[in-house]
Amino acid sequence: MSVAVKKIHDLIASPRNVAMFKREVLVCSRLHHPNIMIVCGAVMAEGSPLQIVMELLEGSVGEVIDAAHASGSYLTVYEQLFIAMDMASGISYLHQIRPLPYVHGDIRPSNVLVTRDMKVKVGDLGSAHIIESSLSAGPMSPSYVAPERSSTSSTLASDIYSFGVSLIEIFSGVGPIPEERQTQLALLAPRSHLFMLCSRLIRQKPADRMSAQRCFETLKAAVAENHSKLPSR
Structure with missing residues (x-):
């Protein structure tokens, strides 16, 4: 599977946006359906930009x-x-x-x-x-x-x-x-x-x-x- 990486930019890394970003990872990790975007993983280590690894779409x-x-x-x-x-x-x-x-x-x-x-x-x-x-x-x-x-x-x-x-x-x-x-x-x-x-x-x-x-x-x-x-x- 080809993948894309979604990052949250420092300029928009407010507490609300970070919470929304983390929620997206949590929700997607629980869902499995051909018409729901596949999330392969996430990186949320302290000091690193938040990243979601997902299937590559057009x-x-x-x-x-x-x-x-x-x-x-x-x-x-x-x-x-x-x-x-x-x-x-x-x-x-x-x-x-x-x-x-x-x-x-x-x-x-x-x-x-x-x-x-x-x-x-x-x-x-x-x-x-x-x-x-x-x-x-x-x-x-x-x-x-x-x-x-x-x-x-x-x-x-x-x-x-x-x-x-x-x-x-x-x-x-x-x-x-x-x-x-x-x-x-x-x-x-x-x-x-x-x-x-x-x-x-x-x-x-x-x-x-x-x-x-x-x-x-x-x-x-x-x-x-x-x-x-x-x-x-």
């Missing part, structure tokens, strides 16, 4: 979206569906860990990594925490934050909302603007199955949102229905 889904726009094209149906399905698979795994699920806390395209053949790995788990822990919500881009999270810690439901916003971005190619959430969702109306899926992920009431596992099953069925139209991967 970049983030956010970078893939930006590169597609820069080339004057966009992601194919094949790429969109498989990115979405792999994301749902990884998030579903976190949410179904027993006895206590993990909340990711910062789901967005820039925190989801891709391999050269476009397989997706959910990463940047420094904000992740066990669902019953007392940890407060970690830092997050406001564009992906669930409406209820301004006053509470991150939850499984807030993860789902952020995932739904990410899928709207992946399927539409338009970056999220909170004030235009419904307008951006409407861009998916011609693809009714995706419109309905994303609608169920970003509902205002947390209890009304679709689970990551159900989303994964829905996307897997969509891939199966389009199998004859999509190249094998």
Whole structure:
């Protein structure tokens, strides 16, 4: 396996960032799933920069979206569906860990990594925490934050909302603007199955949102229905 080394720079080595860095190592060391980033080890010796040794990946889904726009094209149906399905698979795994699920806390395209053949790995788990822990919500881009999270810690439901916003971005190619959430969702109306899926992920009431596992099953069925139209991967 080719590996990369992630270091925490001295300029950002605040107590909070160091704690987040160490938490990422701890969380990743407990997780084993094809759609979760693999951490091979870590170096946290006194006097040395904190380092995480992880599998080498090509970049983030956010970078893939930006590169597609820069080339004057966009992601194919094949790429969109498989990115979405792999994301749902990884998030579903976190949410179904027993006895206590993990909340990711910062789901967005820039925190989801891709391999050269476009397989997706959910990463940047420094904000992740066990669902019953007392940890407060970690830092997050406001564009992906669930409406209820301004006053509470991150939850499984807030993860789902952020995932739904990410899928709207992946399927539409338009970056999220909170004030235009419904307008951006409407861009998916011609693809009714995706419109309905994303609608169920970003509902205002947390209890009304679709689970990551159900989303994964829905996307897997969509891939199966389009199998004859999509190249094998």
